[in-house]
Amino acid sequence: MTAFTTRPEILGTFGVVTSTHWIASAVGMSMLEKGGNAFDAAVATGFVLQVLEPHLCGPGGDMPAIFYSKKKDKVEVICAQGPAPAGATIEHYTSEGLSLIPGNGLLASVIPGSFDGWMLMLRDYGRLTLRDILEPAIHYAEHGHPVLERVSATISGLASFFEKEWPTSHETWLPGGSVPAPHSNFKNPVLAKTWKRVIAEAEAKKGREAQVEAARDAFYRGFVAEAIDRYAGSTEVMDASGSRHKGVISANDMAKWSATIEEPLIYQYHDWTVAKIGPWGQGPVFLQALSLLKEIDIAGMDPAGAEFVHTLTEAMKLAFADREIYYGDPKFAEVPIEHLLSDAYANARRKLITSEASLELRPGRIPGFEAQYELTMDMLNVASKTGAVYEPTMAHLSEKRGDTVHIDVIDREGNMVSVTPSGGWLQSSPIVPGLGFCLNSRAQMFWLKPGLPTSLAPGKRPRTTLTPSLALYEGRPTLAFGTPGGDQQEQWQLSFFMRYVHHTMNLQAAIDQPLFHTSHFPSSFYPRTREPGSLMAEANFGTEVLDALRRKGHNLTVADPWTVGRLTAARRDADGLMRAAATPRLMQAYAVGR
Numbered sequence: 001m002t003a004f005t006t007r008p009e010i011l012g013t014f015g016v017v018t019s020t021h022w023i024a025s026a027v028g029m030s031m032l033e034k035g036g037n038a039f040d041a042a043v044a045t046g047f048v049l050q051v052l053e054p055h056l057c058g059p060g061g062d063m064p065a066i067f068y069s070k071k072k073d074k075v076e077v078i079c080a081q082g083p084a085p086a087g088a089t090i091e092h093y094t095s096e097g098l099s100l101i102p103g104n105g106l107l108a109s110v111i112p113g114s115f116d117g118w119m120l121m122l123r124d125y126g127r128l129t130l131r132d133i134l135e136p137a138i139h140y141a142e143h144g145h146p147v148l149e150r151v152s153a154t155i156s157g158l159a160s161f162f163e164k165e166w167p168t169s170h171e172t173w174l175p176g177g178s179v180p181a182p183h184s185n186f187k188n189p190v191l192a193k194t195w196k197r198v199i200a201e202a203e204a205k206k207g208r209e210a211q212v213e214a215a216r217d218a219f220y221r222g223f224v225a226e227a228i229d230r231y232a233g234s235t236e237v238m239d240a241s242g243s244r245h246k247g248v249i250s251a252n253d254m255a256k257w258s259a260t261i262e263e264p265l266i267y268q269y270h271d272w273t274v275a276k277i278g279p280w281g282q283g284p285v286f287l288q289a290l291s292l293l294k295e296i297d298i299a300g301m302d303p304a305g306a307e308f309v310h311t312l313t314e315a316m317k318l319a320f321a322d323r324e325i326y327y328g329d330p331k332f333a334e335v336p337i338e339h340l341l342s343d344a345y346a347n348a349r350r351k352l353i354t355s356e357a358s359l360e361l362r363p364g365r366i367p368g369f370e371a372q373y374e375l376t377m378d379m380l381n382v383a384s385k386t387g388a389v390y391e392p393t394m395a396h397l398s399e400k401r402g403d404t405v406h407i408d409v410i411d412r413e414g415n416m417v418s419v420t421p422s423g424g425w426l427q428s429s430p431i432v433p434g435l436g437f438c439l440n441s442r443a444q445m446f447w448l449k450p451g452l453p454t455s456l457a458p459g460k461r462p463r464t465t466l467t468p469s470l471a472l473y474e475g476r477p478t479l480a481f482g483t484p485g486g487d488q489q490e491q492w493q494l495s496f497f498m499r500y501v502h503h504t505m506n507l508q509a510a511i512d513q514p515l516f517h518t519s520h521f522p523s524s525f526y527p528r529t530r531e532p533g534s535l536m537a538e539a540n541f542g543t544e545v546l547d548a549l550r551r552k553g554h555n556l557t558v559a560d561p562w563t564v565g566r567l568t569a570a571r572r573d574a575d576g577l578m579r580a581a582a583t584p585r586l587m588q589a590y591a592v593g594r
Contacts, residue, residue, distance in 0.1 A: 005508040006584040007591075014412050016580035016593030017041055018568040020056075020405045020484065023145065024048045025582075025590045027136045028409055031128060038415035039067070039125040040133065042407050043118045046421050047137035047195075049405045050437075051188065052145055054173075054426045055154040056484065057405050059191070059437040061423025062113040064277045066264055066470045068477040069125055070414040075266075075275045075470060075477065078419075079461075080117020080259040081442070082110045083329075086458045087248030090448050093456065096245055100383065101444045101456070103526030104428050105239025106232050106247030108441035110462060114421055115219045116259040123212040124261075125415075130202050130211050134195050141436070142192035144185035148588065151426075152182045158427060165238040166430035169438065173426055191436030197223065216258070224435060225254040231432045232439070240526055249439070264470075267341060269294055272501060273472040279327040279335040281464045282524075286490045288319035291346035292353065299502040304514055304541060306548035312498065313518050313535055313554070314353045316491050320521040321363040325376045328453025329461040335453065336366050357553035359533040361521060372452070379449045384522035385529050404466065404484030408570040410578050416570070418468035418480035420489070444526045465524050469493055481569035483583075487524055491517040492565040500569075507569045507581035514540035515564040531555070538564050 010016055015038070017028035028045035032038075042065070050058050065078040088110070093101060102108050122133060155162075156179045162170035172188065173180075180186045201218045202211040218224060232247030239245060264275035267287035274290060276283030292315040301308040326335055339345055349364055361380070365373055404422035409415075423440035431438050445463050446456035454463050465486045471479040479500075483492045492515055500510040516537040522530045535554040537546060540561045550556050562585050570580040570591070580591035 003509060005506070006512050007508055007581070009506040009508040010580040010591045010593040012578050012593040013576055014594045015041070015410065016570050016578045016591065017045065017409050018570050018580045018582045018589070018591035019045050019049065019407045020566055020568065020589045021049060021052045022588060022590035023052055023140070024407070025592045028407070029592045030136070031132070032411055034128060034132065036128040036132070037126060037413060038409040038411040038417045039121050040128040041409045041411070042417040042419055043122045043126060044133045044136055045407045045409070046114070046118055046419065047134060048140060049407070049421065051137050051140045051191070053148065053151070053405050055151050056425060057421045058424025058426070059115060060112040060439040061421060061425075062440060062442055062464065062466065063117050063419055063421035064281060064464065064466050064468060065117065065121060065417060065419035066275055066277060066468045067125070067418065068414070068416040068470060075264050075472070077262040077264050077277050078117050078121055078259055079262050079277070079280070080113035080120070081280065081461050081464050081466070082113035082257060083459050083461045084110050084443060084446065084456060085249040085253040087250070088443060088456055088458055090450060090456050092248065093448055097243065098241055099448060100526060100528060101446055101448065102239040102241045103444045104441050105237050105245060106235070106429055106439065107239065107245045108443045109232070109247055109249050109429060109439040110442045111249065111253050111257050112424065112440060113259060114423070116216055116257075119212050119216045120259045120261070123209050129208055130215055131199055134199060138192050138195050141188045141195070144187040146183045147180045147186045149182040150586070152180055154427060155179050168431040168433055169426065172431045172436065188436050190434065194224070194435050194437070220254045220257070225251040227432055227434050228254065228439065237430050247439070265337065267291065270501070271474050273475065275470045275472070277467060278330060279337055280329045280461045281467055282323055282327065282487070282490055283467045284327065284337060284340065285316070285319045285323050286467065286469065286494060287341055288322060289315045289490070289494050291341055291343070292318060292350050293498070294346070295350065298498050303499045303503045304545065306545045306552065309516050309537065309541070309545070309549060310357065310552050310554070311353065312494055313516065314358060316494065317358055317518060317520050318349050318352060318362060320487070321361050324361070324380065324522055325363040325373055326366070326369065326453065327463055329463075332457060332460045333453035336369065339366055355552065357533055357535070359553070361530070361532070375451055379447065379452070380522055383447070383449070383528060385527070386532060404486070404489075406468070406482040406484055406566065406568055408480040408482065408568050408580070410480065410570045410572045412576070414477070414572060416470060416477050416480045416572065418470050418482050420466040420468045420482050420484070422466050422484070445524050463524065465489060467493070471497070476574060477572070479569065479571045481567065483565055483567040485565065487519070488517040488565070492567055496567050496569070507571060507579055511567045511569065511581050511583050514538040517564065536564065538562070
């Protein structure tokens with residue numbers, strides 16, 4: 001008999017869509033029903049999530065996608081992580097009195113990447129029209145959608161700040177001056193008008209691909225870029241530094257940039273090949289953790305036991321420590337990724353995993369990078385304070401909630417998409433007048449110390465936390481998965497993957513297992529704090545397991561049951577059967593399929 005799960009593992013042969021909101025998943029499925037493929041479904045789902053979860057993503061945000069195209073028979077990455085503007089120099093930011101880049105406001109913005117990434121996916125891999133794709137998002141922006149409780153709570157926590165400091169946001173998120181009540185019908189008519197104008201300019205051209213190109217021009221070289229340029233360059237707004245600053249982003253920055261197709265970074269783990277984004281994000285952390293765990297008997301551990309939690313946590317501490325020293329945009333810095341993923345390096349590092357929890361930040365020392373190691377560690381000792389870790393979006397003014405959404409789609413042709421859109425949250429910066437959306441705050445992931453892989457520089461990509469996953473089983477594209485959660489994304493995905501691979505659970509059962517994570521290493525988000533030896537674990541583990549973790553030396557915080565992580569996953573078997581699952585946590589993610 002199948003073990004109880006909170007929801008069924010969805011099974012079908014036509015297609016599956018899973019995302020962090022039930023309406024978005026249904027919209028994605030409707031694209032498959034229209035004759036679209038997995039790419040069309042992912043794009044439409046992504047635009048709808050910008051409307052439904054505006055506290056977690058928006059049109060001014062960013063996204064990486066990792067996907068398998070049946071036509072190309074290839075796994076690829078779309079990098080839609082916008083880089084720093086030309087005016088984003090360390091000298092300018094320090095002259096503004098800053099030692100850290102604020103977690104919100106206009107100085108925290110990089111070039112918005114997600115729109116171009118979605119258009120690139122639609123143009124080169126999809127087959128539906130721009131109108132087909134945008135109409136659902138326009139519908140929910142124009143006619144309304146039920147406000148999530150967390151959206152209402154986030155707006156409520158920021159209401160007085162918006163009224164005093166960000167009047168354009170107050171006008172958008174508190175229509176008539178009132179916080180939208182949970183489950184009330186909320187509209188964003190200005191955003192609907194923006195998308196309608198994009199479609200109108202696009203449809204002045206003939207042909208599907210030409211229309212997509214025209215939409216890209218409208219956003220990056222047309223009225224959208226012009227509105228962003230006008231506002232960012234002329235308006236001083238309050239940010240987390242406690243001071244008001246103008247932005248540095250310009251229409252010229254936007255006009256020169258476009259999303260790109262890249263090769264994934266891959267790692268062989270037993271019969272599985274895991275594909276991730278490169279070191280401009282934190283994707284290699286997952287692969288480094290796999291390299292450390294490959295020679296450990298994970299299958300012999302209780303997947304909800306203290307030894308499992310402890311071992312994965314200690315491996316992640318080591319991998320994340322390396323992230324701090326070595327990761328960055330490889331166009332600007334040499335990243336020793338082959339060394340970091342080598343068996344020899346993993347074998348040496350694995351010896352640091354003992355029965356006791358480590359309280360130290362222990363990056364590896366790689367020959368040729370000694371100066372970089374010392375410079376980074378010296379900087380972290382000053383700039384990365386120990387203490388409570390902030391969430392990415394003005395947590396000092398609002399609830400500490402997530403920062404991202406996630407989508408997995410598989411169609412009957414075998415196309416697979418895993419994408420983690422984020423940025424442009426309603427908390428990140430003020431609404432740009434006339435557009436109905438705000439800019440992102442991804443620049444907070446840069447340091448204002450020269451000489452580091454993650455030092456601020458014009459044209460450089462910030463080291464994003466966004467990290468979708470795609471895995472091949474015995475060489476066959478099989479599994480797409482991911483989660484929101486900032487620095488926790490790799491951690492929740494790792495526990496899911498280990499349980500799924502080693503413990504013969506179905507997707508839903510693996511997602512339902514109790515979750516945990518550490519904040520031992522420096523946060524990617526302002527104010528870049530860390531909590532040495534910390535471990536947060538859901539109460540679902542039970543007293544015996546939690547007490548055992550304390551005895552191992554972890555500084556344990558027990559979270560309420562069913563409150564950690566927002567995982568979704570989809571799978572395609574060799575015979576064409578598809579499976580999908582979504583977390584019950586927060587009671588809004590949903591998997592659909594038939």
